[in-house]
Amino acid sequence: MVFNKYKLLLTVVYLFEMTSSFHKVLQLCEKQCFVWPVLGNKDSTNFIEYFKFGFAGELLKNNIFQEWLLSMVVNTDENIFPYHSHGLTATNIIKDLSEPFLYVKKLSNSQLPFGIAEAKQEIRGSANGTGQEETRYFQPLQHTVLWSCIFARPGNAMQRFYQWQHQRKIWWRKFSASPGRFLLTDIQSGPDGQVVEIKAEFPWGSETVETVRFLGAKVFENVEGKERELFEARDGRKKVMPHVIDSTISLEGSVLTFVCDAYDEPLFLGVPRQMLRFHRKLAPYKASFSASSSSMCACSYVDTESQKYIHFFVTSFLSNVCLGPFNATILH
Numbered sequence: 001m002v003f004n005k006y007k008l009l010l011t012v013v014y015l016f017e018m019t020s021s022f023h024k025v026l027q028l029c030e031k032q033c034f035v036w037p038v039l040g041n042k043d044s045t046n047f048i049e050y051f052k053f054g055f056a057g058e059l060l061k062n063n064i065f066q067e068w069l070l071s072m073v074v075n076t077d078e079n080i081f082p083y084h085s086h087g088l089t090a091t092n093i094i095k096d097l098s099e100p101f102l103y104v105k106k107l108s109n110s111q112l113p114f115g116i117a118e119a120k121q122e123i124r125g126s127a128n129g130t131g132q133e134e135t136r137y138f139q140p141l142q143h144t145v146l147w148s149c150i151f152a153r154p155g156n157a158m159q160r161f162y163q164w165q166h167q168r169k170i171w172w173r174k175f176s177a178s179p180g181r182f183l184l185t186d187i188q189s190g191p192d193g194q195v196v197e198i199k200a201e202f203p204w205g206s207e208t209v210e211t212v213r214f215l216g217a218k219v220f221e222n223v224e225g226k227e228r229e230l231f232e233a234r235d236g237r238k239k240v241m242p243h244v245i246d247s248t249i250s251l252e253g254s255v256l257t258f259v260c261d262a263y264d265e266p267l268f269l270g271v272p273r274q275m276l277r278f279h280r281k282l283a284p285y286k287a288s289f290s291a292s293s294s295s296m297c298a299c300s301y302v303d304t305e306s307q308k309y310i311h312f313f314v315t316s317f318l319s320n321v322c323l324g325p326f327n328a329t330i331l332h
Contacts, residue, residue, distance in 0.1 A: 021203050021204070021263075022134050022137075022202070022203075022204050022260070024263070024274065025259060025260050025263045026137075028263065028274050028276070029057070029259055032054075032056060032276070033054030033055055033056050033057065034053070034054055034056050034057040034060065034255075034259060034276075035051050035052065035053050035054065035057040035252075035255060035256065035259070036051070036052050036054075037049075037050075037051055037052075037137055037140070038050050038051070038052060040141065046136075047136060047141060048136050048137055048139070048140040048141065049140065049141050049142060050140050050141065050142040050143070050252075051140055051143075051252045051255070051256075053255075055284075056284040056285070057255065057284075059284035059285070060255055060258070060259075060278070060282060060283075060284045061251060061252075061255050063281065063282045063283075063284070064251065064254050064255060064258065064282060065119065065146070065251060067171075067175070067281060067282070068146050068249065068254075069082065069117070071171050072117045072146075072148045072247075073117050077113075078113045078114055078115050078150055078152075079104075079107070079108050079113075079114040079115070080114065080115035080116065080117050080148065080150070081100075081103075081104050081107065081114075081115070081116060081117070082116075082117050082118070083100045083104075083116045083117065083118045084118065084119075084120075085100070085118065085120065097116065097149075098227070098230060098231075100116055101116070101151075101230070101231060102230060104116060105233055108233075110233050110234045111233070111234050111235075112151060112152060112153045112233045112234065112235050112240070112242055113150055113151060113152045113153055113160070113242075114150075114151055114233075115148060115149050115150040115151055116148070116149050117146075117147070117148040117149075118146075118147050118148070119144055119145070119146050119147075119251070120144070120145055120147070121142070121143075121144055121145075122142075122143060122144070122145045123141060123142050124139070124140075124141050124142075124143075134202075134204045134205065134207070135205070135207060137256060138207045138208075138209075138250070138253045138256055138257070139250070139253065140250075140252050140253075143250045143251065143252045143253065144250070144251035144252060145248060145249070145250060145251070146248070146249040146250075146251055146254075147246065147247070147248050147249075148246065148247045149244060149245070149246040149247075150164070150244070150245045150246070151233065151242035151243070151244060152242060152243045152244075152245055153235045153240070153242075153243070154217070154235065154240055154241070154242075154243050155235065157214070157216065157243035157245065158214065160245060161194070161212070161214040161245050164212060164245060164247070165184060165196050165198070165212045166184070168198060168210055168212060168247060169182055169183075169184050169198055172198060172200070172209060172210070174279075175258065175279040175281065175282050176258075176261050176279070177261055177262055177264070177277050177279075178261060181200050181201045181202070181261065182198060182199070182200055182201075182209070183198070183199055183201065183206075184196055184197075184198060184199075185197045185198075185199060192213070192215060192218065193213055193214050193215040193216055193218060194213065194214040195211060195212070195213050195214075196211075196212050196213075197210070197211050197212075198210040198211075198212070200257050200260075200261070202260055207253075207257065209249065209253060209254065209257050210247060210248065210249045211247070211248045212245070212246070212247045213245065213246050213247075213248075214243075214244075214245050215243075215244040215245070215246065216243045216244065217241045217242070217243050217244070219244055220241050228241075258278070258282060259276065262276040262277050262278045263275075263276060264276070264277050
């Protein structure tokens with residue numbers, strides 16, 4: 001009996017520490033003008049209506065979006081084109097994407113594969129008042145959806161689905177202070193196709209950061225006549241119906257994910273200090289230091305190996321005093 005009470009006490013303490021760590025992140029975000037949530041209430045249920053972004057938060061959000069755009073549109077094997085529709089994010093491929101599909105198909109000379117990438121505002125159908133408390137912060141009612149879609153060749157569509165989910169996992173890990181926290185779930189089969197999620201593991205639990213779906217050609221099953229001809233494309237010389245793979249990310253959820261990932265409490269003068277260690281490409285502010293050996297005779301003896309040590313020392317010191325990440329450079 002005493003042992004069970006002790007286990008229960010440890011569990012309560014552990015859960016309290018997990019929850020308090022998340023609230024520490026929120027408090028630091030507000031203190032540093034990154035982001036803070038706006039709460040709503042409906043039918044006695046609390047939910048996150050939207051996020052307010054400060055100066056640093058806007059820069060961080062923009063950096064995440066630009067890296068997503070580079071990954072999806074520029075650094076990709078397919079011809080994927082950015083698209084901006086009027087209204088909310090496309091929910092029905094046949095109805096909402098017939099016009100951009102035709103445009104992209106012409107640009108690609110009707111040859112598969114090609115795709116579309118879009119960032120649009122979305123209002124969720126219902127407030128997320130269920131599940132663990134922290135998850136609600138990652139699913140605000142009003143948010144920006146980063147949506148991308150590949151129209152693939154039928155012969156290698158499934159292989160591309162596997163490749164794409166691993167590429168997306170690598171993208172998240174590339175900017176993470178702890179790459180191992182980003183994991184792929186098992187593939188789940190449903191009426192619309194196959195779904196896999198990328199999750200981020202935190203002390204309080206796991207959060208879904210991206211969803212990748214393989215819809216195949218099912219989305220075109222009920223399409224006939226001229227409308228079907230519109231969605232036909234070429235695989236070599238053969239006319240085929242493309243197989244659809246898409247990916248969905250919440251931009252606001254991504255900001256909170258990378259903030260939680262960057263949160264750290266290193267010791268400084270023997271005391272824990274809260275700080276955010278962002279990847280240099282996501283960091284809102286960047287700075288560099290230069291020491292020109294040609295203009296300072298005192299530095300003329302500094303060789304290349306010494307410059308590396310100076311670079312390492314300056315960068316490490318600034319990071320430890322909560323001013324990182326910086327890019328320290330020694331110029332000749």
